[in-house]
Amino acid sequence: MLTSTFNTTKSEEIFTAAQQLMPGGVSSPVRAFKSVGGQPIVFDRVKGAYLWDVDDNQYIDYVGTWGPAICGHAHPEVLEALKQALGKGTSFGAPCLLENILAEMVIDAVPSVEMVRFVNSGTEACMAVLRLMRAFTQREKVIKFEGCYHGHADMFLVKAGSGVATLGLPDSPGVPKSVTASTLTAPYNDLQAVQALFENNPDQIAGVILEPVVGNAGFIPPDAGFLAGLREITREHGALLVFDEVMTGFRISYGGAQEKFGITPDLTTMGKVIGGGLPVGAYGGRKDIMSMVAPAGPMYQAGTLSGNPLAMTAGIKTLELLRRPGTYEKLATITKTLIDGLLTIAKDKGHEVCGGSISGMFGLFFTAGPVHNYEDAKTSDLSKFAKFHRGMLERGVYLAPSQFEAGFTSLAHTDEDIAQTLSAAEEVLGSI
Numbered sequence: 001m002l003t004s005t006f007n008t009t010k011s012e013e014i015f016t017a018a019q020q021l022m023p024g025g026v027s028s029p030v031r032a033f034k035s036v037g038g039q040p041i042v043f044d045r046v047k048g049a050y051l052w053d054v055d056d057n058q059y060i061d062y063v064g065t066w067g068p069a070i071c072g073h074a075h076p077e078v079l080e081a082l083k084q085a086l087g088k089g090t091s092f093g094a095p096c097l098l099e100n101i102l103a104e105m106v107i108d109a110v111p112s113v114e115m116v117r118f119v120n121s122g123t124e125a126c127m128a129v130l131r132l133m134r135a136f137t138q139r140e141k142v143i144k145f146e147g148c149y150h151g152h153a154d155m156f157l158v159k160a161g162s163g164v165a166t167l168g169l170p171d172s173p174g175v176p177k178s179v180t181a182s183t184l185t186a187p188y189n190d191l192q193a194v195q196a197l198f199e200n201n202p203d204q205i206a207g208v209i210l211e212p213v214v215g216n217a218g219f220i221p222p223d224a225g226f227l228a229g230l231r232e233i234t235r236e237h238g239a240l241l242v243f244d245e246v247m248t249g250f251r252i253s254y255g256g257a258q259e260k261f262g263i264t265p266d267l268t269t270m271g272k273v274i275g276g277g278l279p280v281g282a283y284g285g286r287k288d289i290m291s292m293v294a295p296a297g298p299m300y301q302a303g304t305l306s307g308n309p310l311a312m313t314a315g316i317k318t319l320e321l322l323r324r325p326g327t328y329e330k331l332a333t334i335t336k337t338l339i340d341g342l343l344t345i346a347k348d349k350g351h352e353v354c355g356g357s358i359s360g361m362f363g364l365f366f367t368a369g370p371v372h373n374y375e376d377a378k379t380s381d382l383s384k385f386a387k388f389h390r391g392m393l394e395r396g397v398y399l400a401p402s403q404f405e406a407g408f409t410s411l412a413h414t415d416e417d418i419a420q421t422l423s424a425a426e427e428v429l430g431s432i
Contacts, residue, residue: 006394010054011042036386036401041393046073048412051398059398060417064408066400067215067247067272070331070360071321072412078276078317085313093304098312105319106274106284109255111264112243116284117293118307122246122271123151125281128293128301129269130155130209133240135299136289139206143197145188147217147374147404148210150244150269154179188214188373189222191229198237207240207266208233212257215247215406217374219363221356227263234266240289246271246281247406252359254322260358273322276314279305327411331360334418335409338362341422349429351384360409377404384432391428397421 018025026032026040033040044054049072051059064070071078085098103116119125130153134140142155150156154175184201186193188210198205208230214220234241243265249256250273258264267285274280284290292299321327335357342364346353354369355362365371366381366388385403392399397420400407 006057007055008039008041008053008057012039014042014054015040030400030402030405033401035382035403036389038390038393040401041398048072048074049410049414049417057396059393059396060413060421061398062407062409062421063398063400064410065277066405067251067408068275068277070251070273070408070410071276071318072410073277075276075318075321075412077321078314081313081317082310085310088309090310091305091308096307096309096312098309098316099307102274102312102315102319105316106270106282109259109319110245110249110268110270110284111255111258112266112268112286113284114287115290116282117290117301118312119281119283119301119303120279120305120308120311121151121281122244122269123153123281124303125246125269125271125283126150126156126209126244127153129242129267129283131301132267132283132289132292132299133206133209133242135292135297137206137238137240139204139239141182141184141201141205143184143186143194143205143208145210145214145373146185147188147220147377148214148244149216150209150211155183158183158185187375188217188220189226190373191226191233194230194233198233198239203238205237205239207242209242209244211247212243212245212261212263213248213252213358213361214374215361215363216404218365218371218377218380218404219356219361219406220371220373220377221358222261223372227257227261231263231265240267241265242267242269242285244269248361249273250319250322251408252361253328273318274315275311276316276318278308278311278314280308280311280315321411328359330411331409332357334413334415335360335362337415338409338418338421339364341418342425345422345426346429349426351429352381362407362409364407365403387432388428391432392421392424395424395427397424 024032041053045052051061107113157172158180184197245256249270253260269283271281294300339357339362352368355364366384367379380403
């Protein structure tokens with residue numbers, strides 16, 4: 001319920017100062033609230049399902065640091081493991097046993113992964129996997145999907161989602177045409193478009209990369225048969241299939257989207273959850289492909305902080321927590337209760353909406369839908385979403401500040417949190 005205590009004075013002061021220190025006042029674009037308007041919130045601390053800002057406002061959090069906080073923020077078992085690891089040092093720049101342990105856990109969990117390489121971010125993982133696709137197939141062209149975001153590397157900033165969609169930016173200045181000339185694009189959920197690209201570029205396409213469930217153009221699940229169709233087309237043309245599971249990995253099921261849908265790609269990128277809230281990324285896949293990576297093979301990729309002992313520690317403990325009985329059943333139940341409630345309330349209040357969820361990932365579009373791809377997502381009423389976002393913020397609910405971002409729940413969310421969120425939504429949706 002909206003109260004007169006909502007105050008953002010300190011956030012405003014800090015953000016004003018930040019704009020003189022950092023481009024746009026932020027370290028990542030979507031944080032600036034450009035697409036929803038109003039004052040960005042500056043946070044002070046997190047715990048469980050909650051955030052507190054510098055003005056001491058408390059929020060129920062559905063961003064979860066953009067996915068990693070699947071067990072809840074500052075989980076006591078993760079913090080305790082990190083305390084033990086801190087006593088041994090923050091970085092080795094050399095092999096450590098923790099890498100083996102997390103690697104074994106990832107390989108055991110993710111169907112496509114026989115070998116894995118740790119890096120420091122999802123962007124880095126996708127950059128490396130693209131190079132690996134090309135090295136293994138000796139082909140240059142790749143297919144990505146409109147609205148899918150695979151990090152901010154030059155070759156992926158073609159019809160990208162996430163912050164590019166949020167800010168309405170064109171293909172980024174500073175990216176040479178020669179770099180993106182070999183990046184082909186198709187609408188998500190459109191197998192005919194993919195088949196046509198292969199036919200028009202015979203023996204030239206190294207592979208297809210996609211978010212198996214889109215989260216960077218809003219929440220968009222694959223149509224029935226889409227992932228299986230991609231698997232068939234890529235095999236037919238001798239190309240690789242790559243699932244970008246930076247967002248979906250260990251979130252929509254322990255083995256990711258590939259386990260959930262029963263489709264095994266050749267390569268997989270990961271991040272977020274496998275670092276338990278610390279900076280991390282990884283890519284892995286078939287052993288014959290991964291054996292191309294240096295020093296085992298000729299494809300070079302390196303990183304000073306890769307396999308960082310703190311990130312490995314947090315990832316190991318997080319995956320241990322996720323393996324406990326009932327984890328994904330709980331995530332699915334609370335998330336479905338949330339999204340079903342939001343859709344019902346919005347429709348009762350006369351709004352055109354659509355949306356859905358899988359496990360701990362959800363989304364709501366202010367359009368009648370259905371939304372099958374990025375073009376469909378762009379029919380959403382962005383002005384209405386901005387009003388909804390602000391109204392929920394003022395009532396203590398923190399949603400992603402963009403229509404084009406998925407939402408996330410955690411094991412720390414309670415039935416009471418969901419009920420409080422829906423109560424706030426009833427007020428807001430009844431007033432916009």
